[in-house]
Amino acid sequence: xxxxxxxxxxxxxxxxxxxxxERQLVELMRDADGSxxxxxxxxxxxxxxxxxxxxxxxxxxxxxxxxxxxEACGNAANALDDISTFVHYGNADDGIMRVVDATDxxxxxxxxx
Numbered sequence: 001x002x003x004x005x006x007x008x009x010x011x012x013x014x015x016x017x018x019x020x021x022e023r024q025l026v027e028l029m030r031d032a033d034g035s036x037x038x039x040x041x042x043x044x045x046x047x048x049x050x051x052x053x054x055x056x057x058x059x060x061x062x063x064x065x066x067x068x069x070x071e072a073c074g075n076a077a078n079a080l081d082d083i084s085t086f087v088h089y090g091n092a093d094d095g096i097m098r099v100v101d102a103t104d105x106x107x108x109x110x111x112x113x
Contacts, residue, residue, distance in 0.1 A: 004028065005039035012043035018051045022058055029062045034071025041066050042075040045082030054087050 008028055015021045025047065028040030041063060048054040063083075066076035 001039070002033065002036055005036060008036075008040055008043040009046065012046040013050060018047060018053065019055065021047055022055050026058055026062050029066060029072070034069070037066060037069060038072040038075045041072050041079045045075075045079035048079070048083045049086045052086055052088060054083055056083075056087075059083075 008025065011021055012025070022044075025040045025044050029037050029044070031037050031040070044054070044059055044063065060083075063076050063079055066072040067080070069076065
C-alpha cells in the first residue's frame with residue numbers, strides 16, 4: 001500500500017482542518033492508482049464521521065463516480081454510508097434536522113453545506 005494511503009487515513013482521523021482535508025482527499029480520489037482512490041474514499045467516510053460534516057458539493061460527485069470504479073467501489077459505498085449516518089445539517093432544537101441521504105445528488109444537496 002502506498003505511504004500516501006496510510007497518511008490519508010491518519011490525517012482523516014486527526015486533522016482539525018476539515019476543509020483542507022476534503023480538498024486533499026478529492027485530489028486523491030482522482031489518482032491514477034486504484035488503491036489510492038479507494039483509500040481516499042474510505043478516508044472521506046472517516047472524515048465525515050469524525051467531524052459530523054462534509055462539503056457535499058465537493059465530495060459527492062467524486063464519490064458517486066467512484067461507485068462505478070471497480071477498484072474503489074466498495075470504499076466509495078462505505079463512505080456514502082458514513083456520510084448518510086454521521087452527517088447532519090440543520091438545528092435539531094428547531095426540529096429541522098435533515099440527515100443526509102447517501103443517494104442525494106445534484107441540486108438536492110447543493111444547498112445543505
